[in-house]
Amino acid sequence: MAVAAIGTSKLSKDYGMGRGLFELDLRVEQQEVFGFLGPNGAGKTTMIRCLMGLIRPTAGSAQVFGLDCLHDYVAVKRRVGYVPGDMPQFGSLRGSEVVAHLGAMRGGADLKVVRNLAERFSLDLSRRYREYSSGNKQKLGIVLAFMHRPPLLILDEPTSGLDPLNQQEFYKLLKEARDGGATIFLSSHILSEVEHACDRVGIIRSGRLVRIADLDELHSIRFHHVELEFAPGAKVPIAAIRSAAGVEEVVVDGHIVRCTVRGTFEPLLDAIRGATVTNLVSHEPSLEELFLEYYQESASTKALTN
Amino acid sequence: MVMLLLALRLGRWGIAGFGAVAFLVTLLQSAGFYRVAGRTEAERQAFGRSMSILAAQFSAIVPPPVRPDTVGGYVQFRAFGSLAIAFAIWALVAASGAMRGDEERGIVEAVLAAGLSRPRMITARLAGFALGSLVAALAATAGLLAGVASGGETFSATAAVGAAVALAALGVCCYSLTTLLVQLTSARSATVFAGIVLLALFLINSLSRTFDGLARWRWLSPFHYYELSSPLVPGGGLDARATSILITIALATAVPAALAFSFRDIGSPLFRFPARARPASFEMSRSPVWRVPIVRDLYERRISLLVWAAGLAALSAVFVVLTKTIVQPLLAIPALAAYFAFFLKGDVYTSFLGYIWFGFAQLLMAGFAITHVARWSAEDADGRLDLILSSPISRVRVVVERVIVLMLGALLVAGVSGVAVGVEAHYQAIELDGRRLAQATLLLVPFTLVFGAVGALLAGWIPRAAVALLGAFAFASYLIVQLGPIFKLPEWAEDLSAFKLYGQPLTAGVDQTGLVITLAIVVGGLAASAIVMQGRDIGT
Numbered sequence: 032m033a034v035a036a037i038g039t040s041k042l043s044k045d046y047g048m049g050r051g052l053f054e055l056d057l058r059v060e061q062q063e064v065f066g067f068l069g070p071n072g073a074g075k076t077t078m079i080r081c082l083m084g085l086i087r088p089t090a091g092s093a094q095v096f097g098l099d100c101l102h103d104y105v106a107v108k109r110r111v112g113y114v115p116g117d118m119p120q121f122g123s124l125r126g127s128e129v130v131a132h133l134g135a136m137r138g139g140a141d142l143k144v145v146r147n148l149a150e151r152f153s154l155d156l157s158r159r160y161r162e163y164s165s166g167n168k169q170k171l172g173i174v175l176a177f178m179h180r181p182p183l184l185i186l187d188e189p190t191s192g193l194d195p196l197n198q199q200e201f202y203k204l205l206k207e208a209r210d211g212g213a214t215i216f217l218s219s220h221i222l223s224e225v226e227h228a229c230d231r232v233g234i235i236r237s238g239r240l241v242r243i244a245d246l247d248e249l250h251s252i253r254f255h256h257v258e259l260e261f262a263p264g265a266k267v268p269i270a271a272i273r274s275a276a277g278v279e280e281v282v283v284d285g286h287i288v289r290c291t292v293r294g295t296f297e298p299l300l301d302a303i304r305g306a307t308v309t310n311l312v313s314h315e316p317s318l319e320e321l322f323l324e325y326y327q328e329s330a331s332t333k334a335l336t337n
Numbered sequence: 338m339v340m341l342l343l344a345l346r347l348g349r350w351g352i353a354g355f356g357a358v359a360f361l362v363t364l365l366q367s368a369g370f371y372r373v374a375g376r377t378e379a380e381r382q383a384f385g386r387s388m389s390i391l392a393a394q395f396s397a398i399v400p401p402p403v404r405p406d407t408v409g410g411y412v413q414f415r416a417f418g419s420l421a422i423a424f425a426i427w428a429l430v431a432a433s434g435a436m437r438g439d440e441e442r443g444i445v446e447a448v449l450a451a452g453l454s455r456p457r458m459i460t461a462r463l464a465g466f467a468l469g470s471l472v473a474a475l476a477a478t479a480g481l482l483a484g485v486a487s488g489g490e491t492f493s494a495t496a497a498v499g500a501a502v503a504l505a506a507l508g509v510c511c512y513s514l515t516t517l518l519v520q521l522t523s524a525r526s527a528t529v530f531a532g533i534v535l536l537a538l539f540l541i542n543s544l545s546r547t548f549d550g551l552a553r554w555r556w557l558s559p560f561h562y563y564e565l566s567s568p569l570v571p572g573g574g575l576d577a578r579a580t581s582i583l584i585t586i587a588l589a590t591a592v593p594a595a596l597a598f599s600f601r602d603i604g605s606p607l608f609r610f611p612a613r614a615r616p617a618s619f620e621m622s623r624s625p626v627w628r629v630p631i632v633r634d635l636y637e638r639r640i641s642l643l644v645w646a647a648g649l650a651a652l653s654a655v656f657v658v659l660t661k662t663i664v665q666p667l668l669a670i671p672a673l674a675a676y677f678a679f680f681l682k683g684d685v686y687t688s689f690l691g692y693i694w695f696g697f698a699q700l701l702m703a704g705f706a707i708t709h710v711a712r713w714s715a716e717d718a719d720g721r722l723d724l725i726l727s728s729p730i731s732r733v734r735v736v737v738e739r740v741i742v743l744m745l746g747a748l749l750v751a752g753v754s755g756v757a758v759g760v761e762a763h764y765q766a767i768e769l770d771g772r773r774l775a776q777a778t779l780l781l782v783p784f785t786l787v788f789g790a791v792g793a794l795l796a797g798w799i800p801r802a803a804v805a806l807l808g809a810f811a812f813a814s815y816l817i818v819q820l821g822p823i824f825k826l827p828e829w830a831e832d833l834s835a836f837k838l839y840g841q842p843l844t845a846g847v848d849q850t851g852l853v854i855t856l857a858i859v860v861g862g863l864a865a866s867a868i869v870m871q872g873r874d875i876g877t
Contacts, residue, residue: 124637
């Protein structure tokens with residue numbers, strides 16, 4: 032059995048008052064894109080800082096490629112590319128100098144790789160860091176993480192501040208890195224992002240890992256709030272919508288219909304076929320809504336089983 | 338009201354720090370007066386005459402004393418003269434921090450987004466500083482009254498409060514001026530630009546005492562109006578008109594400052610020239626300096642290193658010139674004979690230079706170390722250390738590299754000033770032993786490292802308070818050595834000072850014991866800071 036890219040055993044970091052990370056057991060295989068999903072303050076960054084050896088766990092341990100994150104942290108860093116949750120200050124240094132500085136600390140960076148990454152994200156490296164927008168600072172963080180082509184990428188909310196085009200470019204970069212043999216550990220609080228980019232997802236809440244799901248499982252627990260607006264005077268197929276599979280909580284307000292859709296949209300689209308829909312809006316639920324839904328579902332399943 | 342409270346909260350460390358310094362300075366000077374001035378009327382008059390002769394040599398920097406034979410006149414000259422400079426520096430740093438520093442940290446945006454208008458924000462920050470500086474100045478009053486009480490005398494509380502009011506008014510005036518000036522430039526150069534203007538205003542007033550041509554411009558300087566008040570001097574008082582002018586300048590400059598702030602873009606200066614169009618570059622820097630550890634850190638600090646080296650060299654040359662001109666008049670002052678006997682050994686010029694310049698140079702080098710420690714703490718707080726440690730380098734290496742950078746920087750700064758001392762001494766016909774001068778210069782490096790090692794330990798242990806604690810350590814060490822002879826402190830107390838370890842290398846050669854203890858502190862401090870760094874959580 033190949034050594035895991037990331038492994039934690041009862042990993043805990045207790046900040047007191049119920050804050051921190053508690054008894055987290057996790058295994059991320061090599062060449063896997065693992066999403067670490069949780070709302071703000073759930074413990075995602077704490078987990079990542081433990082993996083990076085920046086903070087000491089209160090209990091338990093964490094390994095990267097079998098190396099202890101606390102004691103072998105120098106060897107661990109040789110194998111890791113890291114995007115921090117918040118990019119730090121580099122004052123009046125130019126982007127090109129920040130890359131050269133941190134690249135040299137790794138023993139040198141490949142000029143071609145850096146150029147390619149900067150071009151892909153349209154990041155002008157001749158500008159001073161203090162002149163960068165938050166999105167450009169984030170792009171620089173991505174360049175710094177990927178420039179030495181590490182076998183493991185630990186990315187703390189890497190798309191925050193990126194516009195949709197650059198997000199798509201970033202997802203492509205993730206895919207290329209994975210295809211090139213890299214393992215990716217990506218934290219996020221956006222369900223669609225991890226769904227889009229990851230093979231498996233760990234869901235963390237209040238410092239505890241509540242579930243590890245593959246993509247199919249993730250699809251099964253997710254839902255959308257949908258609002259359909261029909262043309263004035265047009266017939267609204269209420270009965271068909273109510274009876275469509277996966278469509279729940281249907282509320283009719285004149286020629287506007289609001290409902291919740293689980294799973295695929297196909298049954299709903301079949302139900303409204305032929306009707307004149309002037310507007311269709313779909314909202315992704317917040318993570319808190321998703322968790323609430325998930326826990327209610329678990330509780331009712333448990334009650335049924337009992 | 339909420340904004341005023343926020344302003345006070347953001348400036349609380351400045352208020353506490355400058356309040357403590359003001360209290361200590363006036364306490365020590367007033368208590369010290371009774372030690373050095375004598376008890377009888379005749380003794381005090383003789384002391385007053387001596388002080389007047391001594392002060393005349395420094396009239397280009399501080400105003401001449403009035404009635405230094407009284408505790409009020411002495412403290413007005415010794416304490417409130419230097420506190421004026423300290424409060425002006427505080428105002429400069431606080432105002433540029435409030436306007437441009439907070440802008441970079443996003444605090445200004447957050448405050449404005451909450452619905453506060455820009456003029457109201459400036460008003461609240463100005464009011465916050467006014468309140469804070471008054472509190473700190475009143476601490477000086479308290480120190481004076483406590484010091485006088487220690488001498489078994491009493492002092493008019495009204496006069497002491499008057500001195501505090503004048504000091505606070507000067508601080509507020511400088512704050513408001515800085516608030517206006519920092520609107521005009523980029524955030525990066527705001528403090529330097531405002532500092533240059535305030536320095537020019539200070540020099541116009543102080544040099545006008547020596548150069549008559551400047552006298553007609555004196556009215557421009559807030560320091561001139563401050564000096565018109567002498568509330569502590571018998572027969573003197575708070576000059577209501579001069580103090581009103583200071584407050585009027587503060588209010589009058591706040592208006593254009595608010596206008597400028599309203600008209601400019603956040604993050605930009607009022608006047609901005611369009612940037613030259615140039616093609617984007619996607620290339621990493623190929624400069625070899627980034628490839629070499631230590632060198633890259635020195636390169637990053639090159640501007641500040643050059644400023645420190647040039648500043649210390651210029652100051653050292655000034656001290657050599659002063660030494661040549663003031664030593665003989667000072668030696669003629671009987672009351673100071675006992676004080677000078679403490680360090681005058683062999684050639685008087687060499688002894689004087691060794692004690693006065695190298696004593697001051699130690700203080701400056703401690704300041705140099707503190708600026709490095711401030712950066713180490715900032716790297717921890719703003720997340721840069723996170724990114725550095727995401728590279729495959731050990732935490733111990735980070736500590737060692739930081740201290741080596743400090744050592745090489747100190748070597749450069751001290752070395753340049755040593756050369757300046759040697760060259761200027763040659764021109765002033767002061768014969769210095771080259772070997773001793775080299776020793777005295779080089780010994781500044783391990784001395785600086787003492788503060789670096791203690792600072793590294795503090796930065797690893799409690800990074801947010803490291804600068805304040807190290808500054809207090811440096812200040813206390815300096816006071817112990819400077820005031821030890823006056824207060825006749827026991828030797829063990831003086832041995833607690835880092836400055837004592839340096840010895841008198843220019844006259845007596847290297848103090849072997851002091852050097853060994855210095856190196857032991859450096860090695861011990863470094864080892865302890867490496868252990869602390871290894872075991873701590875970064876960024877907390």
